[in-house]
Amino acid sequence: MPVLELKNIIKNYPDGQNVNEVLKEINFHVNQGEFAAIVGPSGAGKSTLLTIMGALLSPTSGSVLLNNQDIGQLSKKQQTDIRLNKIGFIFQNSDLIPYLKISDQLKFIQKISNKNPIDSDKILKELGLGHRLNSYPNALSGGEKQRVAIARAFINQPDLILADEPTASLDSKRGHEVVKIIQETVHQQNKAAVMVTHDERVLDLVDSIWQIEDGRLKRVKA
Amino acid sequence: MFLTLKELRHEKIKFSALSLIIFLIVFLVLFITGLANGLANDSGSAIKETPAQTFILQKGSQSRLNRSNLTNSDWDKFKSSNAAKLSVTQATIQKAANKDKKTDIAYFITDKNSFLAPKNQSGEKIYASSKLQASGYKVGDKFKDSNTNKTFTIAGFTDKESYSHSPVIYLTFKQAQGITMSNSFNAIALKKNLTKKSGYQVITKQNLIDNIPGYSAEQSSLYLMIGFLYVISLFVLAVFFYIINLQKMKDFGTLKALGTKTSYLVKHVLSEMGILSGVAIILASLVTYFIQLKMPASMPFSLSFSTLLATGILFLVIALLSALLSLIKVIKVDPINAIGGNN
Ligand SMILES: Nc1ncnc2c1ncn2[C@@H]1O[C@H](COP(=O)(O)OP(=O)(O)O)[C@@H](O)[C@H]1O
Ligand SMILES: [Mg+2]
Numbered sequence: 157m158p159v160l161e162l163k164n165i166i167k168n169y170p171d172g173q174n175v176n177e178v179l180k181e182i183n184f185h186v187n188q189g190e191f192a193a194i195v196g197p198s199g200a201g202k203s204t205l206l207t208i209m210g211a212l213l214s215p216t217s218g219s220v221l222l223n224n225q226d227i228g229q230l231s232k233k234q235q236t237d238i239r240l241n242k243i244g245f246i247f248q249n250s251d252l253i254p255y256l257k258i259s260d261q262l263k264f265i266q267k268i269s270n271k272n273p274i275d276s277d278k279i280l281k282e283l284g285l286g287h288r289l290n291s292y293p294n295a296l297s298g299g300e301k302q303r304v305a306i307a308r309a310f311i312n313q314p315d316l317i318l319a320d321e322p323t324a325s326l327d328s329k330r331g332h333e334v335v336k337i338i339q340e341t342v343h344q345q346n347k348a349a350v351m352v353t354h355d356e357r358v359l360d361l362v363d364s365i366w367q368i369e370d371g372r373l374k375r376v377k378a
Numbered sequence: 379m380f381l382t383l384k385e386l387r388h389e390k391i392k393f394s395a396l397s398l399i400i401f402l403i404v405f406l407v408l409f410i411t412g413l414a415n416g417l418a419n420d421s422g423s424a425i426k427e428t429p430a431q432t433f434i435l436q437k438g439s440q441s442r443l444n445r446s447n448l449t450n451s452d453w454d455k456f457k458s459s460n461a462a463k464l465s466v467t468q469a470t471i472q473k474a475a476n477k478d479k480k481t482d483i484a485y486f487i488t489d490k491n492s493f494l495a496p497k498n499q500s501g502e503k504i505y506a507s508s509k510l511q512a513s514g515y516k517v518g519d520k521f522k523d524s525n526t527n528k529t530f531t532i533a534g535f536t537d538k539e540s541y542s543h544s545p546v547i548y549l550t551f552k553q554a555q556g557i558t559m560s561n562s563f564n565a566i567a568l569k570k571n572l573t574k575k576s577g578y579q580v581i582t583k584q585n586l587i588d589n590i591p592g593y594s595a596e597q598s599s600l601y602l603m604i605g606f607l608y609v610i611s612l613f614v615l616a617v618f619f620y621i622i623n624l625q626k627m628k629d630f631g632t633l634k635a636l637g638t639k640t641s642y643l644v645k646h647v648l649s650e651m652g653i654l655s656g657v658a659i660i661l662a663s664l665v666t667y668f669i670q671l672k673m674p675a676s677m678p679f680s681l682s683f684s685t686l687l688a689t690g691i692l693f694l695v696i697a698l699l700s701a702l703l704s705l706i707k708v709i710k711v712d713p714i715n716a717i718g719g720n721n
Binding site: 202203204206207210212213233236237238239240241243245247248251253254255256257260263264265267268269292308312320 | 381
């Protein structure tokens with residue numbers, strides 16, 4: 157059974173007199189324990205698609221089923237709650253909060269969530285960040301920051317992980333390492349994950365690949 | 379609060395600077411407020427501290443004691459234990475032994491045992507407000523009225539009563555013979571409320587104080603300054619706080635994307651401003667309090683605890699209002715900006 161399923165998603169943006177059809181009849185699914193990648197040229201609609209998956213944007217039409225619940229047309233408040241409890245985000249530039257120490261980056265999520273907290277420091281240690289628990293983000297390298305972002309995405313035990321070009325600010329070696337960590341965690345914890353990427357060199361790590369071009373999505377590797 | 383405390387701790391310099399600005403403004407406001415209150419007391423406390431509520435003046439005297447002239451036939455209409463005759467005469471005295479040093483004073487002339495008179499007033503013994511001590515007078519000193527050369531001995535001091543910035547010397551009509559006209563006086567003070575009496579001007583105590591020469595001019599200019607300080611601080615704090623928060627909009631977007639409720643962020647911004655201004659207000663109050671203790675007696679400065687508290691609360695409200703601009707921005711920030719940062 158898919159964790160996330162998109163059915164006939166259309167997203168239009170008004171463009172002067174016309175409408176800009178950014179996403180056209182998109183169908184997509186990702187299962188538990190599956191790490192999916194979406195690739196495509198710039199301007200193809202990857203970010204738009206990811207924000208719809210992440211309950212940050214409502215589609216013009218179509219349904220977004222997360223564990224069979226349609227999250228496509230929720231109120232802002234309900235969307236916020238879904239993002240907190242059901243989805244883990246990994247952003248392009250890791251986007252850590254500059255005034256929180258590394259261990260507090262995770263503790264903050266646990267603080268605003270009602271779920272029972274798991275040992276966040278242990279998770280950071282397993283990702284090789286044990287010596288960084290009391291550092292602020294500006295002391296960390298790009299790769300370290302992205303590992304913290306990965307830990308933060310998983311900390312609230314979400315069903316779905318969404319990663320937005322997680323390797324964009326890393327060299328290819330570090331990029332590959334970071335995606336490998338995502339892959340291993342997804343498989344270990346049996347989560348569903350979707351990664352948007354430009355980076356062809358990390359595609360050996362994913363379970364399925366989808367290509368988006370001119371607003372249309374098709375599966376290129378099962 | 380989690381975010382607030384962590385952020386205050388991490389951004390010590392930035393927030394200390396903001397707190398310092400608030401501290402300086404609050405301190406200035408408190409200082410001018412203390413000065414305004416001090417000058418108000420210096421101008422009218424001899425009237426203000428009496429139990430009188432209403433003053434009867436001659437019709438057409440424009441609420442000014444010195445323009446009012448009443449006689450015993452007027453007194454007969456008001457005579458009671460809750461009424462008292464009052465004459466106020468501004469004059470100059472000098473030490474009997476030292477003719478060169480003169481001091482401006484105000485005589486408060488009342489009937490012996492009236493509710494305006496200090497207790498124990500009798501014979502040649504007279505009482506003066508303790509403010510006269512600042513001019514070097516002690517109990518037992520003799521002084522001479524410069525105009526009439528009448529000599530008196532100071533029997534004791536009352537509180538710090540003052541009239542039009544001068545110390546007050548209390549006399550009975552009998553003692554004041556020669557200094558003021560006999561059988562006439564300026565006003566009748568009543569302990570009760572009265573709004574009208576045909577043939578007289580009836581005014582409240584505050585109305586009388588407002589018309590002491592110089593009082594209104596001093597007070598209105600000082601309160602104008604205080605008012606401006608509140609307005610200025612509202613804008614200055616709003617701008618500073620807005621700039622500080624503007625730098626954090628991306629973080630607010632990320633926090634929202636991660637599932638932080640907007641209401642949580644609103645509380646965060648408000649408690650941040652609340653803590654900063656709270657600390658600044660408490661420090662400014664303490665500093666003002668200690669300065670007041672060290673201030674020379676001749677400096678008119680007075681700040682009661684209730685004024686201090688009211689100023690502090692008013693300032694906290696101003697500070698929180700100044701956070702409004704930032705709040706609107708925080709509420710509006712769209713979490714969608716967290717995704718697709720490359721575009
Ligand atoms: N908020 C918006 N308003 C109007 N057009 C938008 C908006 N966001 C994205 N678009 C348009 O949608 C298209 C796809 O953008 P995007 O999803 O960011 O592509 P990608 O992430 O693949 O580069 C682009 O043509 C872009 O101009
Ligand atoms: Mg994009």
